[in-house]
Amino acid sequence: MLNFILKRLGLAFLVALTVSFISFSLLFLSGDPAIALAGEGATDQDVVAIRELYGFDRPMLVQYASWLVNALSGDFGESYYFKLPVSSLIADRLSVTMLLGLCGISFALLTAVPLGVIAAIRPNSIIDRFALFLSVAGQAMPSFWFGLILIVAFSIKLRWLPPSGTDSWRHFIMPTVVLGYYAMPAIMRLTRAGMLDVLSSDYIRTARAKGASEMRVMFKHALRNAIIPVVSLAAVQMGFMLGGSIVVESIFALHGAGYLAWESISRNDLPTVQALILVFSMFYITFTFLADVLNAWLDPRMRSS
Amino acid sequence: MSQNNFRQDIPLLSIDNLTIDIPTAAGTLHAVRGISFDLKRGETLCIVGESGSGKSLTSLALMGLLGKNITPRADKMEFDGVELTTASARTMRNLRGARMSMIFQEPMTSLNPAYTIGDQLMEALTLHGSTNRKKARARAIELLEKVGITAAESRLSQYPHQLSGGLRQRVMIAMALMCEPELIIADEPTTALDVTIQAQILRLLAELQREMNMAMILITHDLGVVARVADKVAVMYAGELVETGPVDEIFAAPSHPYTRGLLRCIPLPGKTKRGSVLGTIPGIVPSLVGEVNGCTFRTRCEHASPACRGTIPLHTSPTGTHTFRCIHQPEDLETDAVQSTGANA
Amino acid sequence: MTLAPSTNSVDPLLQDIVGPTPGQQLRRRFFGHRGLMIGASVVAVLLVIALLAPVIAPHDPYAQDLLARMKPPVFLGGTWEHILGTDHLGRDYLSRLIYGARVSLLIGFVAALISGTIGTAMGVAAGYFGGRTDAVVTFLINVRLAMPVVLVALAVVAILGGSLQVVIGVLGLLLWDRFAVVMRASTLQVRGREYVSAAQAVGASTPRILLSEIMPNILNNLIVVITLEMAHAILLEATLSFLGLGVQPPTPSWGLMVSEGKNMMLFEPWLVLIPGAVLFVLVLAINLMGDGLRDVTAPENRS
Ligand SMILES: Nc1ncnc2c1ncn2[C@@H]1O[C@H](COP(=O)(O)OP(=O)(O)O)[C@@H](O)[C@H]1O
Ligand SMILES: [Mg+2]
Numbered sequence: 037m038l039n040f041i042l043k044r045l046g047l048a049f050l051v052a053l054t055v056s057f058i059s060f061s062l063l064f065l066s067g068d069p070a071i072a073l074a075g076e077g078a079t080d081q082d083v084v085a086i087r088e089l090y091g092f093d094r095p096m097l098v099q100y101a102s103w104l105v106n107a108l109s110g111d112f113g114e115s116y117y118f119k120l121p122v123s124s125l126i127a128d129r130l131s132v133t134m135l136l137g138l139c140g141i142s143f144a145l146l147t148a149v150p151l152g153v154i155a156a157i158r159p160n161s162i163i164d165r166f167a168l169f170l171s172v173a174g175q176a177m178p179s180f181w182f183g184l185i186l187i188v189a190f191s192i193k194l195r196w197l198p199p200s201g202t203d204s205w206r207h208f209i210m211p212t213v214v215l216g217y218y219a220m221p222a223i224m225r226l227t228r229a230g231m232l233d234v235l236s237s238d239y240i241r242t243a244r245a246k247g248a249s250e251m252r253v254m255f256k257h258a259l260r261n262a263i264i265p266v267v268s269l270a271a272v273q274m275g276f277m278l279g280g281s282i283v284v285e286s287i288f289a290l291h292g293a294g295y296l297a298w299e300s301i302s303r304n305d306l307p308t309v310q311a312l313i314l315v316f317s318m319f320y321i322t323f324t325f326l327a328d329v330l331n332a333w334l335d336p337r338m339r340s341s
Numbered sequence: 342m343s344q345n346n347f348r349q350d351i352p353l354l355s356i357d358n359l360t361i362d363i364p365t366a367a368g369t370l371h372a373v374r375g376i377s378f379d380l381k382r383g384e385t386l387c388i389v390g391e392s393g394s395g396k397s398l399t400s401l402a403l404m405g406l407l408g409k410n411i412t413p414r415a416d417k418m419e420f421d422g423v424e425l426t427t428a429s430a431r432t433m434r435n436l437r438g439a440r441m442s443m444i445f446q447e448p449m450t451s452l453n454p455a456y457t458i459g460d461q462l463m464e465a466l467t468l469h470g471s472t473n474r475k476k477a478r479a480r481a482i483e484l485l486e487k488v489g490i491t492a493a494e495s496r497l498s499q500y501p502h503q504l505s506g507g508l509r510q511r512v513m514i515a516m517a518l519m520c521e522p523e524l525i526i527a528d529e530p531t532t533a534l535d536v537t538i539q540a541q542i543l544r545l546l547a548e549l550q551r552e553m554n555m556a557m558i559l560i561t562h563d564l565g566v567v568a569r570v571a572d573k574v575a576v577m578y579a580g581e582l583v584e585t586g587p588v589d590e591i592f593a594a595p596s597h598p599y600t601r602g603l604l605r606c607i608p609l610p611g612k613t614k615r616g617s618v619l620g621t622i623p624g625i626v627p628s629l630v631g632e633v634n635g636c637t638f639r640t641r642c643e644h645a646s647p648a649c650r651g652t653i654p655l656h657t658s659p660t661g662t663h664t665f666r667c668i669h670q671p672e673d674l675e676t677d678a679v680q681s682t683g684a685n686a
Numbered sequence: 687m688t689l690a691p692s693t694n695s696v697d698p699l700l701q702d703i704v705g706p707t708p709g710q711q712l713r714r715r716f717f718g719h720r721g722l723m724i725g726a727s728v729v730a731v732l733l734v735i736a737l738l739a740p741v742i743a744p745h746d747p748y749a750q751d752l753l754a755r756m757k758p759p760v761f762l763g764g765t766w767e768h769i770l771g772t773d774h775l776g777r778d779y780l781s782r783l784i785y786g787a788r789v790s791l792l793i794g795f796v797a798a799l800i801s802g803t804i805g806t807a808m809g810v811a812a813g814y815f816g817g818r819t820d821a822v823v824t825f826l827i828n829v830r831l832a833m834p835v836v837l838v839a840l841a842v843v844a845i846l847g848g849s850l851q852v853v854i855g856v857l858g859l860l861l862w863d864r865f866a867v868v869m870r871a872s873t874l875q876v877r878g879r880e881y882v883s884a885a886q887a888v889g890a891s892t893p894r895i896l897l898s899e900i901m902p903n904i905l906n907n908l909i910v911v912i913t914l915e916m917a918h919a920i921l922l923e924a925t926l927s928f929l930g931l932g933v934q935p936p937t938p939s940w941g942l943m944v945s946e947g948k949n950m951m952l953f954e955p956w957l958v959l960i961p962g963a964v965l966f967v968l969v970l971a972i973n974l975m976g977d978g979l980r981d982v983t984a985p986e987n988r989s
Contacts, residue, residue, distance in 0.1 A: 047828070054829045062838075065845045172977075176970035178921055180928045181944055181962030188955045238450040244406055245445075246465045246516070247438035250430075260455045279834025283925055297837055298929060301844045309841045316834040324832075336500040337454060 037339055041329055048325045052318060056107065059313040060100050063306050068092070103310075112311035117303040122311045125296060130315075132202055132292030133281050136211055141274045143216030144223055149266065152227025153259060156235060167228070171221035179280070183214045183287040200289035211288045218280060219273035226269050230262035264334045271327030275320030352379035353523060353556050354403070357417035361398050361580075364410060368630045373398050373413075373580045378573075382523065385550060385557045387567040387588070389603065390577035393626070396560045397446075399577075400526045403558075404443050405433040421523065439469040441524040442517035444546075446532050448510035452501035458485075458512055459497030465519035484515040488545060507538040511545070518549065525550065526558045539563075543570070564603070568592060576600045579626050579637040586663030596656065597665040598642045636667065644669055715982045722978025728971035736787040744769070745778035747785040747938045752776050756954055770960060773943070774950060779957075782938040783964055789939045790920045790968060793854050797919035798912050800858025805865020806908060810896060812866070813873025823866060830863045839922065840931045848934045853926060857919045864918075868911050872904035879903075906983035913976035917969045924965050940965045 063069050070087040071078075078086075087093050091102070106113070112122035155164040190210065191199035201207050234240065235258055243257040281294035289295070293312060300308035332338040361373035373395040380386050388396050402413040405425060418425045420441060423432065445451045453461060462481035463474065471477060478497070485493035488511040501509060510530060517525055527546060531539035543563070547570040550557045561567060567574060571588040576599065584597040595601045602622040624641025627633070636642070639649035648668050657664045717723065735742060745768075752775065758764040759771040759779070770779040812823035839856050846852045876882065877900070885895050924941030926932030933939040935946075940961040947957030 047825075050825065051828045051832050054825075055832050058829070058833065059838075062841055062845065065842065172970065172973065173966075176917070176921075176966055176973050178924055178928075178941075178944075178962060178965055178969070180925055180941075181958070181966065184944065184948060184951060184958050184962070188951060188958070192952055192955070238445060238447050239453040241406060242445065242451045242513070242516075243453065245404060245437055245443045247434045247436070247468050248464070249434060252468075257453055261453070275832075276834075279837060282834075282836055282840070283929070286929060298840070301837075301840045301931065304844065306845075309837075313834060313837055313841065316837060317832045320832045320834070335455075336457075337502045340500065340503065 037332060040332055040338070044325060044328050048321050052321050055317040055321075056104055056314055057100060059310045059317070060103055061096075062310060062313070064096065069306065107311070107314065112314075113307040115300070115305050115308045117300060117305040117308070122308050125308060126293060126311060126315060129291060129293045129296045132290055133278060133285070133294055136208065136215060136281055136284070136290065136292060137274055137278045139208055139212040140215030140277050141219060141270060143212050144219040144273065145270055147216070148220045148223035149227050149263075152224040153231055153254070153262075155224075155228045156231030156262075157254065159232065164228075167224055171224050174217050174221040177217065179214050179218050180283050180287055182217065183210065183284060186210045186214065187287075202290050202292075207288070207290070211284045211290055214287075215277055215281065215284050219270075219277055222273060223266060223269055227262065227266050230265055231258060234258045234262045264331060267334065268324075268327035268331045271323040271330070272320075275323040278319050279316050353382045353384075353421055354378075354380040355417060355419045356403075357415060359399065359402060359413060359415040359418060361395070361402055361407070361411060361413045365630065371580060371629045371633045373402070374633065376577075376582045378575055378582065378585055380524070380556050380558065380573075382556055383554045384572045385547075385559060385570055386573045386575060387571035388558060388560045388575045388577060389562070389564065389567060393579075394577040395580040396577055397528050400443065400528050400558060400560065403526065404437060404441065406437075406443070435469070438465055438517075438522075439520045440522050441526070442520070442522040444510070444513050444517050444525070444527040444530045446529040448506050448513055448530075448533060451513055452509055454501055457498050457500055458504070462497070462512070462516050462519060465516050469520050480519060481515070484518055485512070487518070487549065488512075488515045489541075490515075506534050507542065510534060510538075510542055514542075514546065514549070518553065521553060522555060524556045524558070526560075528560045529562065530559075532562070576603065580629055580633075581637065581666065583638065583667075584663075584665035586658065586665075590658065590660075590663045594663075596663070597638075597667050598644055598669075599638050600665070602641075712982065719978045719982055721974040722982060725971045725974030725976075725978055728967065729975055732787050732968055732971070733791060735784055736791050739784045739788055743778075743781040743784045745781040747777060747781040748936055750775040750777055756950065756957070758954070759956055759960070762956060771956065773946060773957065779943075779960065782943060783940070783961060785938040786940045786943065786961065786964075787968070789850070789933060789937060790923065790965070793850070793857065793923045793933075794916040794920040794972075796854045797857035797861060797923075798916040800854070801860070801862040801915060801919075802865050802908070802912050804859070805862030805911075806869045808862065809866040809869025809871075810873045810900060810904070813870040814877055814892075814896060814900060820870070823870065827863055827866050830860075833860075835860055835922065836925060839926055840929060843926060843931045848926075848932055850933060850937070853923055853932050857922055861915055861919055861922075864915060865908075865911050868907055869904060872907045873900055876900055876903045906979070910976050910980045910983070913972055913979060917972040917976065920965070920972070921969055 068083075068087075070083050070090065070092045091099060094102075103113075110123050112126075114120065115122050115125055118125055151163070151167040151170070155161075155167040158164055186197075187199045187210065190197045197209055198204075198207050199210075240253060240257055243253050248257065278294075281292060282297050283294070284290070285292045285294035286298045293315070297309065297312045297316075299305075300312065356379070357377045359373060359376040360371075363370040363372050376395075376399060378386065388399070390396055398407065401407050403418070403420075403425065405428070407413060413426060415426050420436065423436070425433070428436075452458070456464075459478065459481055462484070463477040466477045466480055467474075481497060482493045485496055490496055490508060490511055496504075496512075501512075504512065514530075525546075530546065531542050534542065543561075543566050546557070546559070549555075550570075559566075559570065568588065573585065574588050574591040575585040576583050576591070576597065578599045584591065584595070584600045591600065592604070595604050599622070622641050627637055627640055629637075635650040636645075636653045639645040642649070646668070651668075653666050653668055655664055655666050656670070751772070754768070754772050755774055755776045757768050757772040757776075760766055760769050762771070764771050768778050768780070770783065773779055773782065808823045808826065812820040839860055842856045843852055846856075882895060882899050885899050890899075923932055924939065924944070927939040927941030928945045930945060933942060935942060943961035944958050944965075947954070947961070951958050
């Protein structure tokens with residue numbers, strides 16, 4: 037188990053390193069970042085001055101190394117647009133995104149797991165069909181459109197919920213639903229498939245032969261085994277969701293890290309964009325790592341090996 | 342006490358005309374048809390028959406463990422006076438694991454991989470009243486020792502994947518015995534195990550059955566085991582009980598052509614040459630989907646005649662304990678059997 | 687001490703299967719699969735509409751008419767002149783929707799082709815050669831999954847400028863992960879089969895084995911993933927365009943139309959509802975087709 041964790045940690049570290057390099061290289065995608073930064077109508081002297089100021093005249097790998105060293109100590113440079121340290125900008129915005137992500141994944145799990153379980157217990161029933169419909173529709177639903185529909189329905193027509201902002205918990209309801217619905221189909225399908233698989237296994241028959249009640253068979257014996265892969269999927273989805281928060285946050289004007297990403301991308305604020313890509317990747321890497329460890333711990337076969 | 346004595350006389354299990362139909366895409370599969378037998382306390386019934394003959398379905402029906410879409414029908418299926426076909430889910434649950442237990446064919450997959458051996462053993466007890474964990478634990482250790490597992494106490498915290506198939510089947514046996522059931526059903530408990538372990542497990546089962554005075558239904562392919570442990574034998578073929586009776590009578594005077602075929606398949610010490618192929622019965626089993634009539638063994642029977650398509654009479658021996666279903670009288674078959682044995686040799 | 691061989695037992699399910707030939711079965715499953723049929727029909731209709739856009743579209747999708755701005759659709763009291771009304775610049779909404787189908791399908795198809803080529807090459811190499819190649823590919827898949835797609839795509843489009851080519855290129859270079867994962871697994875499965883060992887034994891060259899032994903046997907999985915990733919690319923393009931960093935105006939893209947309609951959403955919600963609904967239907971149909979193809983070509987995987 038310890039061996040597994042160390043190996044997995046090493047992999048996570050390598051992935052993080054590679055991602056950091058890729059997000060750093062984005063700066064050079066436009067050709068000369070100094071020209072891009074100087075903007076139109078800048079003189080050659082301006083460009084040279086900027087190049088020296090930001091150290092763009094050094095070899096790329098040297099620049100990467102110094103960026104990385106700074107990044108490791110929490111210094112992502114200064115935002116071109118906001119003229120503030122990128123790290124403090126992001127730190128200010130992250131809590132909203134984290135809260136949103138947490139709400140989203142909770143919503144997804146709380147709807148998808150019960151639906152998946154019921155669908156598996158009663159295959160082809162009305163609930164099964166409804167669950168299938170929800171998941172098929174969810175996979176095809178453009179989340180920006182879904183968000184706008186909710187705003188039209190619940191903010192404009194019914195006037196139940198505020199269309200934007202972060203002032204109260206009511207502001208988070210629609211964003212949570214939109215973000216959670218994005219993760220729901222996959223979780224539901226996996227829960228259903230896992231439960232169906234487990235329910236036909238021999239040890240479920242054994243549990244029934246012992247005289248266990250159906251409830252006990254479903255929850256203590258079946259779900260405990262079927263949930264193991266769902267846990268890691270949920271973590272992966274959580275990582276994807278934080279990356280996808282940019283859409284939801286821009287629709288509902290939630291001033292989180294996703295909204296910041298949208299603002300900084302629109303304004304060519306590359307240091308902020310680089311840092312955000314790295315931060316979101318780190319979240320994904322951390323979540324998948326934790327999922328793998330949790331998974332190994334939940335499965336006795338892996339725990340003891 | 343007197344009541345107990347009275348109960349010794351009436352059968353613990355009494356089945357009359359058990360029928361199991363399974364709906365399939367191709368039509369109704371008449372998997373089990375008109376099975377009847379009785380079992381007294383402490384008695385052992387061995388069910389033999391080739392795979393697919395409905396042995397597992399019959400035992401699952403007794404336990405109330407058939408799938409949702411399969412409903413068994415019977416004129417009578419009583420366990421100690423409780424009619425099982427009409428019993429509520431709760432009644433069945435209270436019987437299962439407490440008064441009747443079952444051991445399955447696949448020890449590798451029959452234990453829940455997520456829980457320890459101890460948890461699973463103790464659950465069998467706590468499900469039926471006893472909530473005292475300490476007592477349950479002591480009982481689990483006692484039974485693990487009884488089924489011949491060493492270092493029983495430390496095994497309690499192990500997970501199924503840490504045990505070999507033979508050990509897992511011993512755990513399954515221990516689990517089935519946790520509540521001292523009156524009936525134990527063992528469905529080919531050793532088929533999935535190594536040959537060397539098979540004999541040990543069967544011997545263990547037979548010993549425990551005698552020691553705890555349980556009734557046992559043992560499904561097995563091993564006719565040697567049948568000869569040693571059975572009180573009664575039931576021979577199943579294509580969903581029907583073709584012959585049933587006390588073990589001595591079945592072995593001494595097998596009456597149904599299928600039973601004769603089976604018994605011919607046993608290698609006899611000294612008589613069967615090493616490496617010689619076991620006798621098999623050639624032919625095809627008819628489909629049980631849709632209408633089934635007459636004797637289903639006629640496609641493979643050396644005595645088959647057009648009359649086998651009609652109604653098949655049930656012969657009962659003078660003692661009333663040995664029955665078989667065939668259009669021929671046992672005497673008719675005697676001569677043929679001698680001939681065919683001769684031809685076979 | 688066995689009894690008669692089990693070949694004698696009758697499996698009722700087997701009897702049912704022995705009947706028709708594999709080809710007949712495949713056809714029967716194909717046409718009998720409702721989701722697949724519905725999905726394929728809708729996709730076919732939209733494809734024809736996209737191809738025949740110049741013929742079908744009632745108006746020029748770029749022609750502005752500032753005197754006829756935001757005319758409602760006919761079912762909301764508009765005229766038959768503009769069946770689905772007009773947008774904020776007075777352009778015919780139906781015509782823009784029809785041309786938008788071209789953009790969506792083109793982007794989806796080409797992006798899936800690019801990412802399919804990359805992902806398949808990586809996946810097959812990893813599955814076939816194993817060892818270090820596999821380790822590298824698996825690592826690259828991990829790296830790719832760790833990058834937030836929308837963010838990276840937005841950033842790259844913002845840097846390079848939003849044009850159809852850039853959007854297609856970015857999506858093509860970003861969406862290869864599922865191809866690599868699935869193709870790797872399928873190749874691993876096929877690699878151990880006898881015909882591959884046989885080809886290796888007679889000394890067939892590696893490219894030959896890959897092309898004539900491996901590829902034909904993983905093709906059905908590839909087609910399924912192409913379908914599903916096409917839907918994915920279409921959704922992503924719409925998202926990028928919605929956020930203003932995809933296809934640029936005045937190109938008619940459904941995502942862009944939703945974005946443009948957003949500002950008038952309070953009074954004219956249909957401006958948002960219609961293009962989004964069409965996008966939803968197209969993606970839904972492609973997904974149904976992909977799921978259906980998976981069911982039909984791999985019956986043992988049906989849940
Ligand atoms: N759930 C089921 N659905 C369809 N057919 C079944 C099912 N269970 C058993 N059968 C069929 O019923 C017959 C008897 O099965 P079984 O009782 O398992 O035989 P045995 O235990 O004697 O080998 C077999 O032909 C088998 O294919
Ligand atoms: Mg069986």
